[in-house]
Amino acid sequence: MSNFLYLNTENIPSLPKSITTSKVDRDKIKTSIAHIGINNFHRAHQAYYIHELIEKHNEMNFGICGIDLLESDRKLYNILKDQDGLYTLLIKNSNGKHETKVIGSIVEYFYGPENPMATIERIAQPDIKIISLTIAEDGYHLNEITGEFNMKHPEVEEDSLNKFNPRTVFGYLIQVFNLRKKRDLPGYTILSCDNIQSNGDTIKSSFLKYVNKTDSSLLPWLEENISFPNSMVDRITTVTSPIDIEKVKNEHATYDQWPVVCESFSNWIIEDNFMFDKPVWEKVGVQFVKDIAPFENMKLRILNAGHSILGIIGTLSGHTSVHEVANNEDCIVFLENYINNEVTPNIENTETQSISTYKNQVVSRFKNPFINDKLSRICKESSTKIPIFIFPTLTEQLKNKKTIEHSAFVIAAWCKYYDGVDDFKNPFDILDSSSNQLIRTAALSHQNPELFLENNDIFKNLVNHKSFKERFTYYLSKLRSLPIKECLVLMNEKKL
């Protein structure tokens, strides 16, 4: 189809009725949130909630200034500039009901690598009250196993030495804080929206450590003027494919260079710990709670761990999408047994949801064929995900001397994953910043399985756990001699 409109403010009134468009005068939206990490997830989640607040409740005080810091974000930054911050969100329910919405809550955008000082100055301006983050697990530079901030990470070290060309969120924000302090301006609420255990507490202790090392005179200001609420965010959001772009063009006569595809389910739970006014997010379904831990544990250990498990066993079985694996009986029974036997004993129901309802909901969300979520997205950077999503369950089961069979099988399958070929001898790409090391130790594990676990940064004490080591070695030998499909059937029949 050649008859299409480019997505931008001017064309909004002419877009077809099949797209829900923004109805407010966007010039009247005032910015008070600086969001770092304008990725698909942010665009499907936090930016969507602000958009709903603007559109349904005429709340014009919490527009978003989008900030990207990574080289890889340049393309999206240019597109957002081109499209006046607008983009389409394709919300796909598993019952086949879909909605296409233009989201208009991102009203400004800055790109750090292009002009770091202008970016720092913008965040330091007095109108910004909340700095929110989706910088992914690896953006926090945590030691995989201890969960502690890794001051020795090369990018962090570099930032602590060269303040004019920062690369990390720490390098940027310490300068922002200094400006605010110098100008006698109030502080911020820093709202982490990443899948990290106690994300607010974690980023707080990372900042304290970073500031202590680089500019300790700022510590009292930081302690007094910044709050770090924990939050739990949940909405499956895929990597955009060229087909999605074509779909918007063909079905809605609109050319959006980078639409976002997500499921219809969405959830956001935030600890009520804000420095100043916060958006009345509860009007659009956000829940403010005192203690986030039960929500977080349930989500990280069921949904995110479930994703990682399907990602590993699915890739080895030759699948490419989450829904294919979730609709495969052997794979899903394995996952359900893992959740029932090893996860459930260590988590509790939340105020609003029982473990079994959440589990069933997650399984049916995984089966949604319309979002076509790729296993490559799930397995990307799994060396920073498995320690957060799977190890807490494993270590608690070990501590309580309870079954670890499924966890040990998963870690053995994860080792086999680094052989880089599926059961049909087809190679797949491994996208992980620790891949060199993991591929090397997985290769060595053919002779001596324990060598995979000797990857100290990732496994730390697990290698000293006799029972775990024994079960891991056993499953690895099975997985290297039988196709994974057969291993899963035998596991499900308790015959392995």
Ligand code: CS2
């Ligand atoms: C996924 C998450 O990255 C992953 O491994 O599990 O991105 C997941 O889709 C979101 O956390 C859903 O809320």
